[in-house]
Amino acid sequence: xxxxGLGIWGVPLAMLAGxxxxxxxxxxxxxxxxxxxxxxxxxxxxxxxxxxxxxxxYGVALGTDSPWLGVLVAAGVGLLMGAxxxxxxxxxxxxxxxxxxxxMLFGTGLAFxxxxxxxxxxxxxxGAIDLGWxxxxxxxxxALQVNYLFVLGIVLAFALAWALQNTRWGMIVRLAGxxxxxxxxxxxxxxxxxLIATSIGGAFAGIGGAFLSLYxxxxxxxxxxxxxxxxxxxxxxxxxxxxxxxxxxxxxxxxAGAISPALQSIGVTQGYYLFSAAPYVLTxxxxxxxxxxxxxxxxxPGELGAVK
Amino acid sequence: xxxxxxxxxxxxxxxxxxxxxxxLLLAVYARVDPLETFALxxxxxxxTWFSWQNTLTRAAPLILTALCTALPARLGFIVIGNEGALVxxxxxxxxxxxxxxxxxxxxxxxxxxxxxMVMGGLWIALAGALRQWRGVNETxxxxxxxxxxxxxxxxxxxxxxxxxxxxxxxxxxxxxDANMIGTIPGTDVHWGLVFGIVACLLAWVVxxxxxxxxxxxxxxxxxxxARMMGLDVGRYVLLACAAGGAAAGLAGMVEVxxxxxxxxxxxxxxxxxxxxxxxxxxxxxPLAIIPxxxxxxxxxxxxxxxxxxxxxxxxxxxxxxxxxxVAILASExxxxxxxxxxxxx
Numbered sequence: 029x030x031x032x033g034l035g036i037w038g039v040p041l042a043m044l045a046g047x048x049x050x051x052x053x054x055x056x057x058x059x060x061x062x063x064x065x066x067x068x069x070x071x072x073x074x075x076x077x078x079x080x081x082x083x084x085x086y087g088v089a090l091g092t093d094s095p096w097l098g099v100l101v102a103a104g105v106g107l108l109m110g111a112x113x114x115x116x117x118x119x120x121x122x123x124x125x126x127x128x129x130x131x132m133l134f135g136t137g138l139a140f141x142x143x144x145x146x147x148x149x150x151x152x153x154x155g156a157i158d159l160g161w162x163x164x165x166x167x168x169x170x171a172l173q174v175n176y177l178f179v180l181g182i183v184l185a186f187a188l189a190w191a192l193q194n195t196r197w198g199m200i201v202r203l204a205g206x207x208x209x210x211x212x213x214x215x216x217x218x219x220x221x222x223l224i225a226t227s228i229g230g231a232f233a234g235i236g237g238a239f240l241s242l243y244x245x246x247x248x249x250x251x252x253x254x255x256x257x258x259x260x261x262x263x264x265x266x267x268x269x270x271x272x273x274x275x276x277x278x279x280x281x282x283x284a285g286a287i288s289p290a291l292q293s294i295g296v297t298q299g300y301y302l303f304s305a306a307p308y309v310l311t312x313x314x315x316x317x318x319x320x321x322x323x324x325x326x327x328x329p330g331e332l333g334a335v336k
Numbered sequence: 337x338x339x340x341x342x343x344x345x346x347x348x349x350x351x352x353x354x355x356x357x358x359x360l361l362l363a364v365y366a367r368v369d370p371l372e373t374f375a376l377x378x379x380x381x382x383x384t385w386f387s388w389q390n391t392l393t394r395a396a397p398l399i400l401t402a403l404c405t406a407l408p409a410r411l412g413f414i415v416i417g418n419e420g421a422l423v424x425x426x427x428x429x430x431x432x433x434x435x436x437x438x439x440x441x442x443x444x445x446x447x448x449x450x451x452x453m454v455m456g457g458l459w460i461a462l463a464g465a466l467r468q469w470r471g472v473n474e475t476x477x478x479x480x481x482x483x484x485x486x487x488x489x490x491x492x493x494x495x496x497x498x499x500x501x502x503x504x505x506x507x508x509x510x511x512x513d514a515n516m517i518g519t520i521p522g523t524d525v526h527w528g529l530v531f532g533i534v535a536c537l538l539a540w541v542v543x544x545x546x547x548x549x550x551x552x553x554x555x556x557x558x559x560x561x562a563r564m565m566g567l568d569v570g571r572y573v574l575l576a577c578a579a580g581g582a583a584a585g586l587a588g589m590v591e592v593x594x595x596x597x598x599x600x601x602x603x604x605x606x607x608x609x610x611x612x613x614x615x616x617x618x619x620x621x622p623l624a625i626i627p628x629x630x631x632x633x634x635x636x637x638x639x640x641x642x643x644x645x646x647x648x649x650x651x652x653x654x655x656x657x658x659x660x661x662v663a664i665l666a667s668e669x670x671x672x673x674x675x676x677x678x679x680x681x
Contacts, residue, residue: 116662119668121668123414123668126616126665130658131662133613133661136658140651141652144651250651259483261476301488301490301494305483305488305491308483308484312481315476315480319470
């Protein structure tokens, strides 16, 4: 079947494909940021972590021929970046918003600096699961190429939601995020909880970066990330600090990103770029609707300085 | 006395620590001599008149965008929408320039500056208003507004204002050579530097010597007290946000009218985000912004020389900037603890 033979149906299909392909990094950074923010800290530096993860995963995959080892190393690098952020923010009188932006710059700079030799060579790719075998239509088959990390991301989102709600560990994280006083009263070390939560959040962002360099777009260069790490913060607010809603929001952001090219392919070119603003306008509208001067955002962790 | 000493000692220590960390990275990973690198960086940033001009040109937008964070910070607000205000300012400036292309240069330049400052000001004032009357957190709303600004820029640059002859890099129509604001006589540095310094001086004078500035200090110290004193807090919030946004918007207009000649994606290259850090490093003090911006501009300017002479990736200077930012932000914690207090009681 020729390209465009699907006519108008090409648009939802392209959006589905976009949601599956583009959303994976969003899923990982947003559930990572979600965990971090639930513990009462904001990390604006995940963009730097994401790019560092992408670079280190690519470098390791290139050197060892094993993309999965690359993913593991990316998670480790992300963990270290998260721990660095948490360690610095833990010092008294240090501003976590500014530190996050500083680490964003540091991470992207360091990734481009160390990653210079990896720009040309081609590293092995992470494989995909072919869920479209039943179809004869190439677009459908292509849309249903599902990467393992996408599946892992979905599992992680549900697992995190469950763990935050039902485990002792999850309650401790939420306690640290809701009220430092209450946490101290029962003898929880808020600093340590946030250190762990921020580090794991960083590790997730590192894996998101590995997806970028090892699957889609599947190469390493300086323009690899289109700001997925920065958008994580907006995504988490949009999802009102719930990991499963983070998953839906990531799919939505991924699909929204695919609207414009899909519409263009069927001849709609008006307002093309305005669509890309839709998720942010929606997030802002949501905040305006649910905030009031007396009450902070619904679902927001009480100790999260940035939304007080 | 001790406080003054600390204000010098703490950032010096942080800079020293950054230099050591960066030097280690250079020596161990890139296998170049750190001292030679630093000497070259000095050459590339401040060594010659040529490099000074490069440094100052890079500092100009940082000075202006830093004010976007610094002014609201005086009221206790953390605004990080600098990049967005710069972008909408740049696009509005370009649109005004295109609309007035038949008029005399002075009229066109004024129109561009006013349009950019009004748009930038409104953009950040929106974040301030949402905070004041709806309780929407200004940090997050201003960040969201930045994404919206970039999407709007893409819309105008690719759509209504697009010059069809700009193929590789979609851009607006040019504002025309006659309407470019040009450089300070005798230099290659554009007028944005003067705008920035004047804006900082103005901000300092207002904050330091006027009743307005005093009122802002009261509000920043304790908003509840300020309300009890009968101060109209909302008005000050809007004014501070609008003034900061106007400064960042002006930075966008300068990028258009002094550097690129048209609006395109080159507006959103991170001057706004760097401006946030400049403001934090300067501890939101308008006069301290100028030297901090010059220092960071200098580090940026030295990248080219490092690449040519030592074959270092140009990202090396970004790494150093990042290390410095993080070190100085972390060093905040040392204030009051670095030097032993003598006989406090």
